[in-house]
Amino acid sequence: xxxxCVVGIGYVGLVTAACFADLGNRVIALDVNEKRIExxxxxxxxxxxxxxxxxxxxxxxxxxxxxxTSYAEALKDTEFAFIAVATxxxxxxxxxxxxxxxAAKTIAQxxxxxxxxxxxxxxxxxxxxxxxxxxxxxxxxxIPFAVVSCPEFLREGTAIGDFNQPHRTVLGSFDxxxxxxxxxxxxxxxxxxxxxxxxxxEMIKYASNAFLATKxxxxxxxxxxxxxxGADVKEVAVGMGYDKRIGSAMLDAGLGWGGSCFPKDVxxxxxxxxxxxxxxxxxxxxxxxxxxxxxxxxxxIEQMLGTLQGKTIGLLGMxxxxxxxxxxxxxxxxxxxxxVDGGATxxxxxxxxxxxxxxxxxxxxxxxDPYDMAKDSDALVVITEWNEFKQLDLERIxxxxxxxILFDGRNVYDPAEVRSLGFSYRGVxxxxxxx
Ligand code: NAD
Ligand code: UGA
Numbered sequence: 001x002x003x004x005c006v007v008g009i010g011y012v013g014l015v016t017a018a019c020f021a022d023l024g025n026r027v028i029a030l031d032v033n034e035k036r037i038e039x040x041x042x043x044x045x046x047x048x049x050x051x052x053x054x055x056x057x058x059x060x061x062x063x064x065x066x067x068x069t070s071y072a073e074a075l076k077d078t079e080f081a082f083i084a085v086a087t088x089x090x091x092x093x094x095x096x097x098x099x100x101x102x103a104a105k106t107i108a109q110x111x112x113x114x115x116x117x118x119x120x121x122x123x124x125x126x127x128x129x130x131x132x133x134x135x136x137x138x139x140x141x142x143i144p145f146a147v148v149s150c151p152e153f154l155r156e157g158t159a160i161g162d163f164n165q166p167h168r169t170v171l172g173s174f175d176x177x178x179x180x181x182x183x184x185x186x187x188x189x190x191x192x193x194x195x196x197x198x199x200x201x202e203m204i205k206y207a208s209n210a211f212l213a214t215k216x217x218x219x220x221x222x223x224x225x226x227x228x229x230g231a232d233v234k235e236v237a238v239g240m241g242y243d244k245r246i247g248s249a250m251l252d253a254g255l256g257w258g259g260s261c262f263p264k265d266v267x268x269x270x271x272x273x274x275x276x277x278x279x280x281x282x283x284x285x286x287x288x289x290x291x292x293x294x295x296x297x298x299x300x301i302e303q304m305l306g307t308l309q310g311k312t313i314g315l316l317g318m319x320x321x322x323x324x325x326x327x328x329x330x331x332x333x334x335x336x337x338x339x340v341d342g343g344a345t346x347x348x349x350x351x352x353x354x355x356x357x358x359x360x361x362x363x364x365x366x367x368x369d370p371y372d373m374a375k376d377s378d379a380l381v382v383i384t385e386w387n388e389f390k391q392l393d394l395e396r397i398x399x400x401x402x403x404x405i406l407f408d409g410r411n412v413y414d415p416a417e418v419r420s421l422g423f424s425y426r427g428v429x430x431x432x433x434x435x
Contacts, residue, residue, distance in 0.1 A: 001025055002185060005074040007103045008085035009036060009067070011047055011159065011260070011326065012120060012152050016084055018052065019163040021059035023188050029067050030074040032102075040067040048325035048352045051160045071110040080185065081107055083131075084120045084152070086260075093267035095124050104131045108138035111145065116178045118148045122205050122265055124272055128172065128198035146178030149198050151205035156259070157323030166191045172201020206272075209265040210283055215250045216257050217286045220293060223253035223429025233429030234411055253429045255335070255383065255409040256293035258320035260328035263287070294334040301339070301407050304426060305379055308342030312402070314373040315346060315364075317384025317410075319353035327356040331409075332383045336364050349373045351386055371400060379405035385412050394421050 002025045006017040009031040017029040031037050036046045043060070045053050059065035068074050075081065085099035100121055107117060117135065119128055132147045149172035154162035169186045171193065173179040179195045186193060196204075223233040233253045241248025257263070266287050270280040302308050320330035327333065332348070339346050346364040350357055354366045367373045370389070374380060374397040382389060390412055398404040398421055406418060408427040416434050418425040 002080060003078045004028070004185070005030060005078040005081045007031075007074070007081060007083050007107070008099070008121070009033075009040065009046070010084065010086060011049065011156055012154065013082070013084035014040075014045075014047065014056070015049060015052065015154060015159040015163055016082060016120060016152070018055045018059055018065060019160060020185070021062075021065035022055060025064065025185075027059075027065050028074045028078065029065065030069065030071065031067075032069060034069055037067045037069050048323075049159050050157065050323055055160060071106050075107065075110050075112070075115070077113075078115065080116050080118060080182065081111075082118045082120045082150070083107075087121045087123055087264070087268075089264040089267055092271060094271040095122070095264070095268040097123065097127065097130075100127065100131065101134060104134040105138045108135040109140065111135075111139070111143055113143065115143070115145045116148060116181060117145055118150045118182055119202075120150055120152050122151060122209075122261065122268075123149075123202060124268060125199045125202045125206070127202060146173060146175035147198070148173040148175070148178050148182045149201035150182055151201060153205070153208065156326055157321060164189060168192045168194060170201050170204050171195045172198040174198060206265055206269040209262055210269050210286075212250050213257050213262040213266050213290070214282060214286050216252075216254075217289050219251045219253045220256060220428075221289065224296075226429040227431040230431040230433075231429075232432040235432075236429075253411065254385075255297055255331040255428070256290040258329040258331045260320075260326060263290070263329040291334075294331050295338065297331075297407075297409060298335055298338040298342070300426060301379060301381060302342065304405050304407060304424060305403075308339060308344040310343060311378040312345045312347065312376060313339055314367075314370075314377040314380045315348035316370060316373075316380060316382045316389050317353075317386050318348050318350040318357035319384050322384055322386045323352075325353045325356050327353055327360055330357075330384075332357065333360055335381075335383065336361050340364065347373050347377070348383075350384065351388060353384075371396060374400040377401050378403050379407060381407045382409050382412050385410035394418060394423070398422055 005028045006013045007030050009029045017027045021027040083103050085103050087095045090096040128147050128149050171179045183193050226233040237251035240246050270283040273280040305311050318332045336346050340363050349370045358366045404423045406423045406425045411427045415430045
């Protein structure tokens, strides 16, 4: 049993805190957002993540997990402090480190004994050294500490599983002893542990996200070529994925990647490269291709409808991916806005992200049921591949719609089957039409 403090209780911080508590540690979860902590103390989750409410509740009941807004309380007798605050995009694509700086400064001012400070936030290469300077310069009197980089690789929607079965744990530090102690915390997960220097660990995180985003953009480009040449990208991806050097993950063609991380991390890595006069050609192209994709999708919907003006379009799903309520950089935001700008009336259904979506897009109407949304719609567009869309009663949907037009932005449906029901159907990269 170790005493751990997690600073920043968002998607990463809350999962990290609850999962470390579940391993038997004593965890104090700290956030500056008073409402968030007040709610957590009442058992109200700030985010939707499958399994999280039960996990948090169980560990709170066992007195292994507590919540606070007080740094003094959180750091008392604590050996490890994980920083998991947000690092959003700044004005020029750089990572905005204001929250990391604020957290590090308050830790320095509050700590009273040796502390291992662990950067879990995704931070630019060199931030570990910078955090060490902040700590040193803000301590009222010198207290020994170590900084370790421990980047997070979990995905939203499967975060608890990803925490418990990581592909690897990456640790970076110049203090080998501190890194070994952080490694001990991760031993029960039985994943490969890589200990390297601070900057290399920070780079592994950015390189990983940039590679995954590039892989998705690659299959999206292949999808467009498939569509033009009469091949089916879903089958192409399966065929490619059997090659172990390629692997089958991240080969689902669709509307492009969104979320709180790929967009900002690819831009931040490009920014770091440019600062050092290295031209990030691939990274810049990938970012442009990804944003262009949203425009292309809207053009395709317009082609199917003839015009957007005066049409009623229903969006199935709004979250940037299924099993989350996160709307950060969701492709749905740009797509819905472009449809509205083109003169369409847009309605949307999302089982979990509706409230967040409504806050961002007041111009669209959120509905409570996909069938209500289909009623008198000119077209439906699959934006997020929620499980509950996979076996909708499409016959009923067709009968409710004004015109049975279906743009399947996530290739959820079988084109031949949907067409046989009388829909005008277009997926992504489904060029093979059965002939
Ligand atoms: P988030 O926005 O969900 O949560 C951040 C939390 O930090 C908020 O609750 C905020 O109130 C709190 N905070 C801000 N300043 C603070 C301070 N000074 N002291 C204490 N708390 C403070 O962020 P997130 O999505 O969990 O991301 C956190 C970091 O993890 C980012 O760097 C991100 O790139 C990285 N990451 C995120 C994911 C993901 O799936 N979301 C996955 C891997 C890595
Ligand atoms: C991603 C990474 O997968 C995590 O390893 C990483 O920790 C995290 O970013 C982060 O740094 O925040 P996440 O954004 O939660 O996780 O979700 P993904 O499943 O990777 O999906 C990201 C985006 O790519 C979504 O918009 C999704 O729809 C899209 N995607 C994903 C595709 O279009 N095709 C795919 O095959 C996979």
